[in-house]
Amino acid sequence: MIKTENLTIGYDNEIILKNVNINIKEGEFVCLIGDNGSGKSTLLKTMIGLNKPLSGKIIIDGKASIGYVPQTLQVQPDFPATVNEIVMSGCLKKMKWRPFYTKKERELASKYMKMLQISQFKHRSFSELSGGQQQRVLIARALCATSKVLFLDEPFSALDRYATLKLYGVLHKINRDDNVTVVIISHDVETTLRHATRVVHINETIVFDGTKDEYMQSAFMKDYKGGAE
Amino acid sequence: MFLASIVEIIQYMKEPILVGILLSISAAMLGVILVLKRYSMIGDGLSHVGFGAFAVALALNQEPLFVALPIVIVAAYVLLRMGESKKLKGDAAIALISSSALAIGYLVGNLSNGFSADIASYMFGSITTATTQDLYYILPITALLIILFIAFQNRIFAVTFDENFAKAMGIRTKLYNIGLSIVTAVIVVLGIRIMGTLLISSLIIFPALTSMRLFRRFKWTMWISMLISVVCFLIAFFCFTKYSSAASIVLVNLGFYIIATIVSIIKRKRKIKN
Numbered sequence: 230m231i232k233t234e235n236l237t238i239g240y241d242n243e244i245i246l247k248n249v250n251i252n253i254k255e256g257e258f259v260c261l262i263g264d265n266g267s268g269k270s271t272l273l274k275t276m277i278g279l280n281k282p283l284s285g286k287i288i289i290d291g292k293a294s295i296g297y298v299p300q301t302l303q304v305q306p307d308f309p310a311t312v313n314e315i316v317m318s319g320c321l322k323k324m325k326w327r328p329f330y331t332k333k334e335r336e337l338a339s340k341y342m343k344m345l346q347i348s349q350f351k352h353r354s355f356s357e358l359s360g361g362q363q364q365r366v367l368i369a370r371a372l373c374a375t376s377k378v379l380f381l382d383e384p385f386s387a388l389d390r391y392a393t394l395k396l397y398g399v400l401h402k403i404n405r406d407d408n409v410t411v412v413i414i415s416h417d418v419e420t421t422l423r424h425a426t427r428v429v430h431i432n433e434t435i436v437f438d439g440t441k442d443e444y445m446q447s448a449f450m451k452d453y454k455g456g457a458e
Numbered sequence: 459m460f461l462a463s464i465v466e467i468i469q470y471m472k473e474p475i476l477v478g479i480l481l482s483i484s485a486a487m488l489g490v491i492l493v494l495k496r497y498s499m500i501g502d503g504l505s506h507v508g509f510g511a512f513a514v515a516l517a518l519n520q521e522p523l524f525v526a527l528p529i530v531i532v533a534a535y536v537l538l539r540m541g542e543s544k545k546l547k548g549d550a551a552i553a554l555i556s557s558s559a560l561a562i563g564y565l566v567g568n569l570s571n572g573f574s575a576d577i578a579s580y581m582f583g584s585i586t587t588a589t590t591q592d593l594y595y596i597l598p599i600t601a602l603l604i605i606l607f608i609a610f611q612n613r614i615f616a617v618t619f620d621e622n623f624a625k626a627m628g629i630r631t632k633l634y635n636i637g638l639s640i641v642t643a644v645i646v647v648l649g650i651r652i653m654g655t656l657l658i659s660s661l662i663i664f665p666a667l668t669s670m671r672l673f674r675r676f677k678w679t680m681w682i683s684m685l686i687s688v689v690c691f692l693i694a695f696f697c698f699t700k701y702s703s704a705a706s707i708v709l710v711n712l713g714f715y716i717i718a719t720i721v722s723i724i725k726r727k728r729k730i731k732n
Contacts, residue, residue, distance in 0.1 A: 279625055294628075295627070297623055304619070307670050309669075321616050
């Protein structure tokens, strides 16, 4: 569904990762693991078109549209934006040149707001919400943009444990029931691995790419556990 | 009595009134976006660049608008991009560019023919001298801006709120930024003649801030800021006829901003009580 071919990523003259070949298939729950500065975030940003690749190709399956959930959104406190306006903005790509949203798009937005349990905040201002509620809004927006694949860049790093676990539950459900492919970066490796079906570990290059079960048996996991004890 | 004098003013000042209303509308519309993108200072910086360009044009005996517009458009794009760059300190760059441009303008004015009255008028502006020609410029621009806003309001919202997400969705954010630079430059350059270099940025920023105090929806904030801007202009124009029009407009805007702030504080307190 999303494939990279000999992808080299970085900024200007600085190469961060070379010859990345990943092939993400439909329905997978992919977890990108790596130390800070390993390039996982740059890789994700390059895959969704926020960064230009230095060389190589990214091939996105024709029907796939991308939904992106950022880490946190630094929005100034009095930014006039209601939850409804933000979630609806995920439908923009469907609009082509129409200036206004149609009923169908409004229904789609309401469906996802219900699913993420934010319907009651519909007319509240984004900045009034808690961190967990804000991330729910951003996930709902991303889902409006795609029914195929979600890219999440440390989406829960600013949340408390309880909110994080609940949102992982939401992602799990979306992945399993609605067959939405999930690609997530998280430093909370343990929790992410509970839901992941596939792991890509990056450390200067891609050092591991395989199923979760394989990863659990691998040397990386022993290292990780060894470090924890 | 008061009514009679208003009728008289309207008769003699058709162009200034219309130009003022139209400029208020387009400046306010632009202002909401600039404030939300944290680019408020760019409007201020550009007005100084505009002043420099006007002064150079006068010295060279060229049509001021044709010299200033391209220069300010380029400056606008450079400044907007700088605001995004992590390497450069955007605010320092703006201060640098704007004070240099002001200095160049002033020196050129001195060198050519002393500090002429024309250059002085670019400092503080003068609405009463607005001509039919000003109206010919500002009318199509304001109309175009309103049409663009209605057609693209959802896109404008998305890009302003979260540029990265919009980009990931495939919206051409670069085009949007270029458009924003051009519009900012045009409004600033046209506004300098009316509001003056020193005060044009407040016409852009104030109505947006006032409206943001009162509304939570992007669309309403936008429309109401235009309304506030026009109301402030009309109050300043008709009630403070004896004083500098630009300065009165700014002060009326300040008054509205203070009122809106008080209203929003009272509203919040009530909400907490309930």
